[in-house]
Amino acid sequence: MAFFSSLAAAIDSYTGLSPAAFFTIVALMVGAYRLVSAFFVYPDEESAAKRSLAPQMPPPPEGFSPPPQPVQLGDITLEDLKAYDGSDPNKPLLVAIKGQVYDVSIGRLFYGPGGPYAFFAGRETSRALALMSFDPRDLNSDLSDLSEAELEVLHDWEEKFKEKYVKVGNVVAGNSKDEDESRKEIKRDED
Ligand code: HEM
Incomplete structure (x- = not known):
């Protein structure tokens, strides 16, 4: 309990804010940081994420061959x-x-x-x-x-x-x- 009251006193003396206001502001800043940083994903991270989300195509059935390239007649x-x-x-x-x-x-x-x-x-x-x-x-x-x-x-x-x-x-x-x-x-x- 002594720890919390000295923490509250420290917050008050350094920021002039109540502990509730201080932690609300910290939480909002963390949220804003995470939101903005989600827009800046490294390309390789992005493709890895896409790869893992992409539906996996089943293998073609036996005896299946894709249609050949069209031939000009x-x-x-x-x-x-x-x-x-x-x-x-x-x-x-x-x-x-x-x-x-x-x-x-x-x-x-x-x-x-x-x-x-x-x-x-x-x-x-x-x-x-x-x-x-x-x-x-x-x-x-x-x-x-x-x-x-x-x-x-x-x-x-x-x-x-x-x-x-x-x-x-x-x-x-x-x-x-x-x-x-x-x-x-x-x-x-x-x-
Ligand atoms: C009973 C009414 C009809 C229904 C519910 C229907 C439904 C459909 C559907 C769902 C597709 C697939 C569309 C796509 O994903 O590309 C399609 C394609 C097609 N429909 Fe119909 N259709 C009807 C009538 C007709 C009629 C009357 C004709 C012409 C005489 C026609 C000619 C075609 C053709 C040529 C395609 C294939 C197009 C392609 O090669 O992508 N349909 N139809």
Whole structure:
């Protein structure tokens, strides 16, 4: 008890404050120091803190291989595009919007077999996306009778695809490569 009364006397004589006021001020100063110093974290401390907080990714399932880097295909006909509908796991998944072909392999959960939007894979989707239609008859590039609002919807989809996926080619009119090849074969036979 003698210790506390001499401490109180010392505080009073040095600071002119009551012990309660003195300790309140000390507590406020410590709090303010801790608050301000929390803003100045060393970079390596910060990354260590982030690393420990980051959710740990589970290891990929056995047999899983990430989709390969998109490959530029150049010009492709609608007929040849159909081969990229996910039925061949060795081929990328492609979707066309306004004649631009995007590699959507990273969206396999959406467009791969069994996915909710699998019917878009390997197809020109402009009309269907503009109309928000699941009707297979709308899987084409006919925009001739669409309203401004529908064209705007399509524009938004196009922007989303541009941002998320790599463009790998353009849809061109014409025969599929297979047809061209068989024509060449026939021509060779005739020669
Ligand atoms: C029943 C109404 C619908 C619901 C609840 C729904 C829900 C969703 C959800 C939750 C996503 C994932 C969004 C993301 O995380 O990026 C998505 C993506 C998508 N939706 Fe729908 N959707 C509906 C109708 C439609 C319709 C009518 C179309 C077009 C005909 C459509 C086309 C798409 C496409 C293309 C994607 C994938 C976009 C991408 O590649 O990131 N959806 N939808």
